[in-house]
Amino acid sequence: xxxxxxxxxxxxxxxxxxxxxxxxxxxxxxxxxxxxxxxxxxxxxxxxxxxxxxxxxxxxxxxxxxxxxxxxxxxxxxxxxxxxxxxxxxxxxxxxxxxxxxxxxxxxxxxxxxxxxxxxxxxxxxxxxxxxxxxxxxxxxxxxxxxxxxxxxxxxxxxxxxxxxxxxxxxxxxxxxxxxxxxxxxxxxxxxxxxxxxxxxxxxxxxxxxxxxxxxxxxxxxxxxxxxxxxxxxxxxxxxxxxxxxxxxxxxxxxxxxxxxxxxxxxxxxxxxxxxxxxxxxxxxxxxxxxxxxxxxxxxxxxxxxxxxxxxxxxxxxxxxxxxxxxxxxxxxxxxxxxxxxxxxxxxxxxxxxxxxxxxxxxxxxxxxxxxxxxxxxxxxxxxxxxxxxxxxxxxxxxxxxxxxxxxxxxxxxxxxxxxxxxxxx
Numbered sequence: 140x141x142x143x144x145x146x147x148x149x150x151x152x153x154x155x156x157x158x159x160x161x162x163x164x165x166x167x168x169x170x171x172x173x174x175x176x177x178x179x180x181x182x183x184x185x186x187x188x189x190x191x192x193x194x195x196x197x198x199x200x201x202x203x204x205x206x207x208x209x210x211x212x213x214x215x216x217x218x219x220x221x222x223x224x225x226x227x228x229x230x231x232x233x234x235x236x237x238x239x240x241x242x243x244x245x246x247x248x249x250x251x252x253x254x255x256x257x258x259x260x261x262x263x264x265x266x267x268x269x270x271x272x273x274x275x276x277x278x279x280x281x282x283x284x285x286x287x288x289x290x291x292x293x294x295x296x297x298x299x300x301x302x303x304x305x306x307x308x309x310x311x312x313x314x315x316x317x318x319x320x321x322x323x324x325x326x327x328x329x330x331x332x333x334x335x336x337x338x339x340x341x342x343x344x345x346x347x348x349x350x351x352x353x354x355x356x357x358x359x360x361x362x363x364x365x366x367x368x369x370x371x372x373x374x375x376x377x378x379x380x381x382x383x384x385x386x387x388x389x390x391x392x393x394x395x396x397x398x399x400x401x402x403x404x405x406x407x408x409x410x411x412x413x414x415x416x417x418x419x420x421x422x423x424x425x426x427x428x429x430x431x432x433x434x435x436x437x438x439x440x441x442x443x444x445x446x447x448x449x450x451x452x453x454x455x456x457x458x459x460x461x462x463x464x465x466x467x468x469x470x471x472x473x474x475x476x477x478x479x480x481x482x483x484x485x486x487x488x489x490x491x492x493x494x495x496x497x498x499x500x501x502x503x504x505x506x507x508x509x510x511x512x513x514x515x516x517x518x519x520x521x522x523x524x525x526x527x528x529x530x531x532x533x534x535x536x537x538x539x540x541x542x543x544x545x546x547x548x549x550x551x552x553x554x555x556x557x558x559x560x561x562x563x564x565x
Contacts, residue, residue: 141166142445143198144180145188145218146209147173149472149504149522150430153437154209154444155180156500161445170197174513175503175521191218198227206230207448211287214406214426215241230448232426236397236404240426243323244285253396255389256420258413260325266310269322273302279327284309286318290366291479295327330415332422333374334432337390337410338447340456341403344394346386348439348463349377350432351559356479358554365479366519369555370435371469371530376414376559385412385419393424405451434470434502434522439463469533470524471541471555475505476548478518483548486515490544499525499540515546531560 142164144155152175158164159179172182186193189212198206208218208231217234231237238245250257258281263269273280282305284292292315296302302324309319336347350372356362377385389410397404409425409432428437437444441462450459475482484505491513494501502524505517523541527533534556541551 140164140204140445141168141201143168143170143201143203143206144209145170145194145206145213147171147176147184147188148210148430149502149519150428150433151209152176152502152504153434153522154207154428156502157437157440157444158207161443163443163445168201168203170194173503173516174506174508175501177508188213189216191216191221194218195221195225195227198222199225203227205445205448209427211237211240211425211427215287228449228452230452231406232404236402236406237426239397239402239404239408239424241287242285243283243423244321246424247323249396249400250421253392253399255392255396256418258325258328258420258422260323263306263310263322263324264320266306269306269310269324270303272324273299273306276302276324278302281325281327282306282309283323283325284315284319285321285323286315288315288318291364292318293364295364328413328415328420328422330413331376333377333412333414333419334429335377335385335390335410335412336429336432336436337408338451338456338461339394339404339406339408340451340454341398341405342454343457344390344408345456345459345461346382346390347436348373349382350374350429350435351376351556352429352432353552353555356474356550356552358552363479365474367429367431368472368474368552369470369522370429370431371467371533371556371559372432372435372439373467374559375530381414381419389419389421393421405454431470431472431519431522434524435468438468438500438524438526439466464526466526466528467530467533468524468526469530469537469556470502470522471537471551472504472519473521473523473541473544473546474519474550475515475517476550478550482518484514484516485509486546486548487511488513488515488520488544488546493543494523494540497540497543498536499523501540501544520546520549530556534560
């Protein structure tokens with residue numbers, strides 16, 4: 140099969156790497172791709188992930204057999220709808236089902252309607268009403284932009300004044316454009332966060348190993364919110380008992396709720412959970428593989444990813460036996476200095492071969508080829524993933540490999556997984 144993957148980050152590098160292992164995949168393309176993906180697939184950098192028409196035209200021109208649409212924006216824009224209308228098989232939810240991520244208000248209303256545990260919240264279309272509501276509340280409190288905002292549309296405000304600034308920035312300042320025209324104000328749930336990615340074909344939902352992401356820029360979960368500074372899987376917090384409860388109270392009710400609303404969700408459903416004293420509750424849904432969770436989860440997959448993608452599209456997931464490694468995986472993100480604020484690009488990267496020789500997989504997120512090798516070209520530059528028999532071993536190996544890589548201004552957290560190491564046998 141000739142397969143096209145849409146996207147150009149570390150998540151897409153992980154997807155392409157796993158697809159490359161499939162005997163079903165004879166040719167692999169990626170649009171736009173990145174310098175790391177270009178080592179295993181033919182990249183088409185002139186086609187952007189948000190240019191749906193150009194994607195369809197590329198798929199037609201190249202006579203691809205299957206397209207995997209990975210990022211959130213093209214899913215929300217109806218990329219899968221357009222490909223399927225053109226007779227091109229595609230993996231990912233259609234635009235209606237992608238509302239699970241594209242509109243936090245849509246998904247919150249769905250949870251309320253079907254009794255799925257989540258934070259208490261109020262929805263606002265007018266800034267003055269939102270500000271008046273905040274005056275009646277106590278901090279900490281959460282302000283969310285309704286639409287897609289590159290993973291940065293959520294403010295966990297420690298004071299009411301901070302929450303007010305977030306509302307004004309979104310609704311008056313246009314910080315997130317149309318995505319912030321409506322806002323959601325939620326109670327601040329207390330607990331630990333866990334991500335459960337699920338393959339879903341509209342009829343059947345199959346969870347992957349649970350993972351944990353580190354979203355803050357600095358050690359100790361301090362600093363600004365980023366797209367993710369590292370992840371590990373499986374989560375030691377997600378015990379078999381908790382998994383059974385989550386499936387009973389959240390995952391299966393979510394599947395039934397989507398079915399009741401006529402949403403045929405075929406793709407990856409990301410369920411972000413908060414493990415509260417009252418039990419697991421939904422923080423958010425995403426409609427695709429998470430980033431960087433995918434860089435920790437997919438290396439554990441032993442089954443053929445291409446077979447799974449086809450089965451999801453054809454609604455045969457219930458007949459699949461998906462196998463996973465019993466190892467642990469840890470991913471450490473190497474970022475440009477200053478990220479998620481302003482940062483400089485074009486910095487020479489060294490030590491990649493040494494890191495891979497140390498047993499790690501290095502996923503490229505923001506890189507390009509310079510005249511003398513790889514250079515930085517983004518905020519999150521690389522994801523260094525290693526496996527181990529335990530989480531401790533995986534983390535140690537990931538950091539040993541990451542320590543061999545260097546570029547000017549390189550920044551990484553030094554505590555990925557550290558809070559949970561004592562929960563696993565060493």
